[in-house]
Amino acid sequence: MIFPGSRYAATEVVELTVPDGVRRRSLAGRRIPRTPGVLEYVVLDGERLDTLAARFYGDPRKYWLILDANPEELDPLELLRPGRRIQIPRDRTGPR
Structure with missing residues (x-):
């Protein structure tokens, strides 16, 4: 669960199949905005x-x-x- 306001709130959830065939959900890489x-x-x-x-x-x-x-x-x-x-x-x- 991603909480509202989290820096991950806009991050896509992806589904991956690992070598043993099990499907797992994970967050895609978070894009870090330019932060001066x-x-x-x-x-x-x-x-x-x-x-x-x-x-x-x-x-x-x-x-x-x-x-x-x-x-x-x-x-x-x-x-x-x-x-x-x-x-x-x-x-x-x-x-x-």
Whole structure:
């Protein structure tokens, strides 16, 4: 079940047949919209994505907004390297 307002709400559900013949439903890959940062932030030692999301959006579950705004780095731990400059985008999810 995908909840209304989820970043996956508009993602297509696809049906796949696995090698043993069982049919499985899955979400297609999510297209990440261009997400320009509006704030450049320098990561401090010990920071985490959930605490940054809580600080900037008031909700630690919105950490994925920061990941979407920094697509050049696929490793969240590398993204949080102290001294690294990252982009913090606007909250495009609207009020929850």
